[in-house]
Amino acid sequence: MAVVGAGVVGLCCAWLLQRKGHRVLLIDPSLAAPGLTQKHALAGGSQRSGSGAALGVLMAQVFHRSRGRAWNLRQQSLALWHSWLQELAERGQPVSRRQGLLWLAAEPEEWQRQQALVAERQQLGLALELWDRERLSTLQPALPAGAIGALHSPLDGQIDPPAAMAALLADGRDSGLTTAGQRVGAIERDGPGRWRLLLEGGEVVAGLAHVVLTAGLASPALLQSLGSSLAMEPVLGQALALRRSAPGPWTWPGVAVWRGLNLVPRPDLGAEATFWLGATLEAGSRADPDQQARLRHWGDAGLDWLEQASVVEAWQGCRARPVGRPAPLHEQLQPGLWLVSGHYRNGVLLAPASAAWVLEQIEQTTPRP
Template sequence: MIGAGAVGAGTAWHLARQGHNVTLIDPSLDAPIQRSISRIQAINGTTASLGVLMGNVFRRSSGRAWRLRQRSMELWPQWVERLNHPDTPLQLDTPLIQLASSPLESERMQSLAKQRSELGLESFSAESTAFQQTSDPLPWPNPGHGGLLSQNDGRIDPLALQRALRRSLKTQQVCLIPARVTQLHRPNPGDGDRWRLELDTGHNTHCHFVVICTALASALLLQPLGHEFPMEAVLGQVLDLQVTAPAQSWDHWPAVLVCNGVNLIRHGSDRLWLGATLEPGEEPSAEEASIMRRLDGLAPNWLQQAEVVDQWHGLRARPSGRPAPLLEVLEPGLILASGHYRNGVLLTPATADWVGQQMMNTTKIQAP
């Protein structure tokens, strides 16, 4: 396994539980799991994410993207149960609420709720919003449009997930190598028909299967082998806000509140994460962060007046000319599971399940 974000580490854990001998390679494996305090340098992968799980509120009802989301939402409760440990607690936080920004969007949400009531979706009017049941609710814009409540969507803390996976990988005796893979070499008889991986430490390692989960760095490993999978960086900024509001106003705040595509996540008694922007390139824009904070004119006064106490930005890998994610068996023993764009944490269980199926199918074909 190359890459130790949620997808890479989660897939390594899943494969080890299936009985495979797994080696996970990533230069970050000897670093503490935390967000950098620097606002200048981008945070890559899972660490930069908010861990939002939007599986059941996905607008499409067919196709690969829908199937992957549904498979992940089916598997996540099982994963959380198995990964949760007193030393590395992990939980699935629910529910998720989407606010409608217009009457038309409200109608679409009502239709979706009727189609997926069995998945825990229900629409609501302004008078019945789950977070406005207190005597002193937080004021919110456009209350006449209502929204959509998803009982089973929500979020998983990405840092807690990484810590839980790291502990479980060690329990499963996965070999962890803190290094960067610089080049891949196809199998040959001299290597025992195994792939040879060159590391930046000057050492080599060998394996029968290579699973690439390195986001933007994936293309660099694949190009010398003749595989072209270009990806572009899409930057996302997150603001950590301190808000002034009565304590009881937070009593019914959901795990995730979504307004105009922006996630608002409460943490602590008076803190809120607001994210994330969608910016091309690798340099954050102060203007984009300001636009996000206004929520396209829908932000209430208390949100606009909140103090920014911290912020960070990260880079997502979006495939160029192909739908995300990239899940392909490129040649015998070489599997690509990367380019998840904004859904790395969400699709981790489904991706791990898919990789396991590909390896099992290959093993069956090769068996005498």
């Protein structure tokens, strides 16, 4: 079988299928470099793929719904990330994870919603809790003075997408995963129950029982020749890496969210002063400088240490959002042809659950020997 697309969703699909005994070929132009590393995954200047641009914030237990498909996928994925990262570490591919998320309330209405959400989640046995302004004032560096309170989720948090992708790829290759650093030009039928891929270099990969399409915004064009109509639109997000002028401790319990923008402390990058800010929501694929300016100041945070920080890097990437349909798309388009795409803002979070869905569907439809 083949997985087309080596973003975080494609890598999770390929890794899980290979680990469960399937022979998998992973195809993506980004794999042309000999041995994908974290540096390679971030390559491409200020414009990156959706996965390469993501901050990797995991917001599962603070999701506003407590039931339904979106809720279930988030909880499944959060649990899978926890077990997968343990497994990767045991196999010599450790990926750091920042445990915990602090969602700051900027308005009384937001604080009321948080209180209701915590009461509801505690009835489900989840360890969410409310932090008042006094408790927030003890954290370093200072949080926005306008924060009324906060919701603390100890099991949500953040993982580094490029590091996770590199670990999945390396471990997958150790398990027998094969890769091709080429672009797929077309998907065609190859006789009864089989598919073939036409690569842009002229090579043909034939006799495939299953093709898993995880190519994001490139997916619609690949499906046109098969008569499948798929509407997907880009939603651009900008992000920044900054460094504080005076290094100091981070005593926050993980990621902090203020007015919809995420601030991620990154002491694992080599300095306690380093942090990430992201991400904006911009229709289309052209970055808005005003949006970046708002991001640079973490909305209206008004923090001296933030204003004095220097920008180390700025980047952007486009997420794939389905038009008129809920994200993500998990579909069997034709026998043996699977679409796993359109994750919008939650590609990193939902990648493991998407991979688990693919594995289940393929094993249900593959005859046992």
